[in-house]
Amino acid sequence: MTAPASKLLQPITVGPLELKNRIMFPPLTTGYEERDGSIGERSLAFYERLARGGVSYIVIGDVAPVMTASPTPKLATDAQIPTFKALADTVHKHGAKVALQLFHPEYDVPGVGRMVMGSMAAAKAAQEAKAAGDEETFAAKMAESNEIRKQAYAKLHHDMQHFVNEASVEQLTQIKEAIAASAARAQQAGIDAIEVHGDRLVGSLCSAILNKRTDEYGGSFENRVRYALEVVAAIKEAAPQLMVEYKLPVIMENPDGTPRGKGGLQPDEACEFAKLLEGAGIDMIQVAQANHTGNMGDTIPPMGAMPYNWTLPVAERVKALVSVPVATVGRVVSVEAGEKILEDGSADIVAYGRSLMCDPDIALKAATGEPIRECLNCNKGCVDAIQNRQYISCVLNAENGDEATIAIKPGEGDKKIAVVGGGIAGLEAARVAAKRGYDVTVYEASDHLGGQIVLAAAPPRKDEIMRSVEYYEKILPGLGVKVELNHAASPADLNAADAAIVAVGAHDVVIPVPGADSDKVVSSWDVLAGKVELTGRVAVIGGGLVGTETAEYLLQHGCEVAIVEMLDKIAAGESETILPLIMSDFAEHNVEQHVKTRLTAITDEGVEAIRTTEDGAEEPVKIACDYVVMAVGSKANAFDLDGVTVPVTCVGDCSGERTADIASAIRTAYHAANEL
Numbered sequence: 246m247t248a249p250a251s252k253l254l255q256p257i258t259v260g261p262l263e264l265k266n267r268i269m270f271p272p273l274t275t276g277y278e279e280r281d282g283s284i285g286e287r288s289l290a291f292y293e294r295l296a297r298g299g300v301s302y303i304v305i306g307d308v309a310p311v312m313t314a315s316p317t318p319k320l321a322t323d324a325q326i327p328t329f330k331a332l333a334d335t336v337h338k339h340g341a342k343v344a345l346q347l348f349h350p351e352y353d354v355p356g357v358g359r360m361v362m363g364s365m366a367a368a369k370a371a372q373e374a375k376a377a378g379d380e381e382t383f384a385a386k387m388a389e390s391n392e393i394r395k396q397a398y399a400k401l402h403h404d405m406q407h408f409v410n411e412a413s414v415e416q417l418t419q420i421k422e423a424i425a426a427s428a429a430r431a432q433q434a435g436i437d438a439i440e441v442h443g444d445r446l447v448g449s450l451c452s453a454i455l456n457k458r459t460d461e462y463g464g465s466f467e468n469r470v471r472y473a474l475e476v477v478a479a480i481k482e483a484a485p486q487l488m489v490e491y492k493l494p495v496i497m498e499n500p501d502g503t504p505r506g507k508g509g510l511q512p513d514e515a516c517e518f519a520k521l522l523e524g525a526g527i528d529m530i531q532v533a534q535a536n537h538t539g540n541m542g543d544t545i546p547p548m549g550a551m552p553y554n555w556t557l558p559v560a561e562r563v564k565a566l567v568s569v570p571v572a573t574v575g576r577v578v579s580v581e582a583g584e585k586i587l588e589d590g591s592a593d594i595v596a597y598g599r600s601l602m603c604d605p606d607i608a609l610k611a612a613t614g615e616p617i618r619e620c621l622n623c624n625k626g627c628v629d630a631i632q633n634r635q636y637i638s639c640v641l642n643a644e645n646g647d648e649a650t651i652a653i654k655p656g657e658g659d660k661k662i663a664v665v666g667g668g669i670a671g672l673e674a675a676r677v678a679a680k681r682g683y684d685v686t687v688y689e690a691s692d693h694l695g696g697q698i699v700l701a702a703a704p705p706r707k708d709e710i711m712r713s714v715e716y717y718e719k720i721l722p723g724l725g726v727k728v729e730l731n732h733a734a735s736p737a738d739l740n741a742a743d744a745a746i747v748a749v750g751a752h753d754v755v756i757p758v759p760g761a762d763s764d765k766v767v768s769s770w771d772v773l774a775g776k777v778e779l780t781g782r783v784a785v786i787g788g789g790l791v792g793t794e795t796a797e798y799l800l801q802h803g804c805e806v807a808i809v810e811m812l813d814k815i816a817a818g819e820s821e822t823i824l825p826l827i828m829s830d831f832a833e834h835n836v837e838q839h840v841k842t843r844l845t846a847i848t849d850e851g852v853e854a855i856r857t858t859e860d861g862a863e864e865p866v867k868i869a870c871d872y873v874v875m876a877v878g879s880k881a882n883a884f885d886l887d888g889v890t891v892p893v894t895c896v897g898d899c900s901g902e903r904t905a906d907i908a909s910a911i912r913t914a915y916h917a918a919n920e921l
């Protein structure tokens with residue numbers, strides 16, 4: 246337990262609203278909404294869970310005022326109002342307030358829409374021709390449909406870069422009117438506030454980098470922010486009862502001094518604009534990071550990419566200039582950090598984005614001092630999910646995304662549970678079993694908890710992943726869980742309990758090629774565990790996640806590195822927000838990347854392999870090196886159940902589910918412990 250928070254829990258008045266505390270959920274596209282953008286059961290359950298966790302203010306991200314093809318919420322027709330009313334009613338039951346973040350995409354929505362409809366009409370005509378046995382017309386109409394669809398994508402791609410400059414004043418006016426109409430519907434639905442999305446189309450217009458217009462919306466600072474202020478005025482007129490706040494995207498600086506993001510304002514202009522926003526009647530300003538580079542990692546940096554809460558210096562400047570409340574967002578991962586921001590007077594409200602996906606009870610726990618489960622900023626279950634057009638499901642929170650159906654069940658009587666293995670799966674199983682009221686003992690053969698997470702934390706930028714283990718170290722004692730380190734569990738230990746959960750992890754494997762038993766061959770796990778120290782030139786076999794991370798670790802330790810990967814891509818499956826960081830590290834250190842290359846032998850000189858060329862031919866490759874590091878995957882460990890008489894469930898890597906996958910470890914453990 247830590248000291249209960251005091252600042253975060255103080256109420257605050259924002260325009261016409263009384264917020265019960267200073268913890269807000271910033272706009273996060275979730276993928277939970279219905280296909281037409283209405284609020285359905287999954288969304289309702291998620292936002293209700295947040296509200297139940299005590300957050301005072303929830304912003305629904307990227308709500309479009311028009312029917313777009315993008316998978317975001319939409320409040321574009323009156324028919325959708327009831328679903329948003331259900332949202333407002335649900336959130337209000339728990340004393341929270343809710344806002345819609347209204348935005349317009351950076352493309353000609355009706356124009357692209359007409360092309361998509363044209364493509365669909367041609368496809369329909371093709372099917373009708375086929376049914377009538379007219380193969381010639383079928384082929385012609387299908388070709389027409391495909392061509393129009395291709396053109397629609399081409400227009401979309403073009404518009405994303407040029408619509409800001411090509412949109413006519415008439416189009417901009419129509420968009421503004423659509424946003425205002427959506428705000429009016431929100432008011433009708435009982436929604437409390439509108440957040441103007443200052444990025445996207447509005448941010449492109451504000452940006453000196455993107456906006457090249459020569460009319461009244463381009464050129465000078467006053468002209469570039471004109472449209473944003475018109476949008477604010479239109480919303481206020483259409484929905485006069487609502488609180489209206491503004492997400493102010495700021496072009497910050499990368500660690501190497503280059504500008505971060507394009508679609509917003511430089512800090513000095515952002516401060517000027519904040520004063521104009523206050524003059525325009527904005528009730529709150531949320532200072533955030535600008536984007537528009539095509540990399541979501543700009544606004545949502547993965548662990549280690551940017552300092553914690555890197556936009557705070559601009560929030561402080563804005564706060565000194567305006568009298569309305571200022572919110573800060575971006576990599577605030579702890580209650581202590583939020584408290585400090587408020588204590589220092591740097592901002593008035595703290596937005597916890599990914600953190601609330603990971604632990605929706607931040608406000609409740611801030612009140613009791615119970616440790617929160619801190620987000621890793623890994624981006625795997627949230628940003629990657631959205632980029633792959635899936636719904637958000639935090640890797641550490643087994644309930645996230647399924648709040649309506651998954652919750653920890655009450656225990657069934659008194660039970661003793663033995664958990665074998667103190668890796669992340671064993672620890673999650675122990676937590677869930679203890680929360681159900683069971684008497685839990687964790688047996689860990691080594692002298693520390695965390696299992697493979699400790700290895701995963703070794704590469705550059707990855708140490709934040711240890712927060713996942715530290716969470717259990719903080720909470721398990723309070724839940725009465727006994728942890729026995731340096732204790733390899735015996736059948737007697739298991740039999741002394743009523744049931745056992747086995748979470749004994751996995752081991753890494755070696756490709757059995759000639760020379761694989763040579764002294765120069767070492768395991769990536771031993772490298773990351775610091776058991777061996779390598780120097781000179783190293784060939785890493787396997788360019789998956791472990792291989793690339795081991796390569797980065799070796800670079801950091803002064804080695805020269807070559808990677809040998811069978812697939813055609815290095816780091817396949819790595820987050821799109823992390824990949825650019827790895828690739829720039831590799832480019833800086835001249836890492837050789839041998840893709841479509843299969844290891845065949847390890848010799849005194851190095852490794853021999855076969856590369857498949859573009860035309861499918863095979864050619865031999867020789868890579869000279871001092872060491873060969875195997876990073877070619879892992880295999881489930883087996884636990885000897887001889888003599889064990891109590892029911893046993895295997896979870897995590899040893900369960901045969903995907904190995905080296907946190908989400909799978911957490912989920913198998915959670916569900917097994919919930920069924921005991």
Ligand SMILES: Cc1cc2nc3c(=O)[nH]c(=O)nc-3n(C[C@H](O)[C@H](O)[C@H](O)COP(=O)(O)O)c2cc1C
Binds near residue numbers: 271546
């Ligand atoms: C999955 C995901 C979706 C997001 N969608 C939006 C969005 O729709 N609109 C927006 O302005 N910001 C969006 N963001 C950015 C967040 O509002 C926030 O600025 C960012 O996550 C940094 O805060 P955090 O470190 O507390 O997560 C999104 C972030 C995530 C992780």
Ligand code: SF4
Binds near residue numbers: 599619620625
């Ligand atoms: S998936 Fe990772 S970054 Fe996303 S909310 Fe969960 S812990 Fe945080």
